[in-house]
Amino acid sequence: MEDANKLKEFEARIERGEKIEPKDWMPERYRTQLIRMISQHAHSEIVGMLPEGNWITRAPSLRRKMSLLAKVQDEAGHGLYLYCAAETLGVDRSELVGEFLSGKAKYSNIFNYPTLTWADIGAIGWLVDGAAIVNQTMLAKCSYGPYSRANLRICKEETFHKVQGYEIVCTMAQGRPAQRKMIQDAVNRWWWPSLMMFGPHDKNSPNSAELMKWKVKLFSNDDLRQRFVNLTVRQARAAGVTLPDPDLKYNPETDNWEFGEINWDEFWSVVRGNGPCNRDRMRARRRAHVEGAWVREAADAYAAKQRAKAAKSA
């Protein structure tokens, strides 16, 4: 009975738009859903460093190299903010990373595609970070305080990511024929996987109903996807690139750009580990985890020493 009253009060707080903080009472499902979502978000940020890191040493100019370096470094920071946010729910990041490295936890489909040319860095900044901004702007208003604040900080940095990517797209689209061909090829390859980032259609989304009831998600997968398409069609036209969807059509009644059907077989195949780069990404992350063990051990030893010192002086 007591939990029923607590659930009622919790949901009243959510309705009033209050933020739930780590020490507040929350239903176990709210906690486990957040751990699932936040940890997978964090894993995605860290894996997301790999496709772009691939081009740091091959950037076409010092300016491009510097902005790509800054972006990849930001992604690492996003991962750390998000692991910290997940840890406020009573889990340890080593447990979360262990689930990722064992293949139990998911990460975003989008990072399992190859970055074949420099133009991919433009397409990723514009499309992938553009999609992430649409999603994360919503999450910055979610009901769980630490996740909302982490996304607020992330969105500020994502804006730079998208702008640097879009500038590359516009530069190449106005460039020589070979550059124009290269950027159009990259847009062709990244467009549909970027739409898949928003997840399955609402009717096939087992988590959305609960997440929306408790205002972790304020909009559905399909609503956010539509918002991203509407934004991006206009930007594509301004940049002078074509989106690879012959079914794209403006509907004046809904003020939406209608688009073709997503290849959900491809989506689920990539999510289940059979994308073009899944094995490479997991191999690289497992290797980095082993090679980085000494850093974790040193940090743990230092923290233990600090705790002992604090206990002694207490």
Ligand code: 3HC
């Ligand atoms: N990639 C991989 N798996 C996905 C996915 C995607 N794009 N979309 C959905 N899935 C998985 C879900 O994890 C879920 O599986 P699970 O129950 O085993 O976890 C299943 O497919 C069903 O999907 P649902 O729609 O029911 O799942 P959610 O309600 O969790 O919605 C989501 C999926 C929209 C991705 C949501 O989890 C979310 O908003 N997550 C936070 C944001 C995030 O993770 N973004 C990833 C990209 S990070 C990024 O872009 C970095 C930037 O700097 C470039």
